[in-house]
Amino acid sequence: MIVVQLFLEFALLSFVAFGGATALLPEMHRVVVENHHWLNDATFTHLYAIAQAAPGPNVLVVTLIGWEVAGLAGALAATLAMCLPMSVLIYLLIDRWESFAGKRWQKAISLGVSPLAIGLIFSGATLIAQAAQFGWAAWAVVAATVVANLLTKLHPLWFIAAGALLGLSGLI
Numbered sequence: 001m002i003v004v005q006l007f008l009e010f011a012l013l014s015f016v017a018f019g020g021a022t023a024l025l026p027e028m029h030r031v032v033v034e035n036h037h038w039l040n041d042a043t044f045t046h047l048y049a050i051a052q053a054a055p056g057p058n059v060l061v062v063t064l065i066g067w068e069v070a071g072l073a074g075a076l077a078a079t080l081a082m083c084l085p086m087s088v089l090i091y092l093l094i095d096r097w098e099s100f101a102g103k104r105w106q107k108a109i110s111l112g113v114s115p116l117a118i119g120l121i122f123s124g125a126t127l128i129a130q131a132a133q134f135g136w137a138a139w140a141v142v143a144a145t146v147v148a149n150l151l152t153k154l155h156p157l158w159f160i161a162a163g164a165l166l167g168l169s170g171l172i
Contacts, residue, residue, distance in 0.1 A: 006081065
């Protein structure tokens with residue numbers, strides 16, 4: 001049954017969701033597009049775009065994938081699978097983790113998770129950019145946005161507005 005498959009696939013993904021659901025985009029893409037052929041590239045990219053445009057947590061993309069694949073039952077199964085297993089594990093282990101505070105291996109794990117999350121998020125962004133078939137102008141906007149974001153204290157909404165205007169004008 002497809003709902004059970006959705007649940008099992010997303011439950012496994014939940015255990016490596018360092019950086020949130022966005023960090024898992026390449027693996028989600030592999031599972032739902034390449035392995036199971038539940039979605040095509042365009043639909044996957046559109047669902048991600050809708051999830052990012054909507055208010056709420058970034059895990060919304062999982063709900064939309066579940067909905068597209070198996071309706072309401074799929075949406076519930078995918079969302080529950082992404083949130084429940086790791087939440088239960090953390091709940092059961094948090095006291096144990098705190099008892100190891102200051103231990104060298106605990107510090108190493110804590111420090112190692114940040115670069116892992118950044119790498120996973122970057123690979124997700126690359127996947128979406130490739131699926132969107134960026135041209136040179138879009139890549140120039142990405143580069144300019146990164147530089148401007150690093151050098152200024154402008155609110156990110158200004159960058160989003162600039163990108164929207166460039167898109168509306170047909171430049172990208």
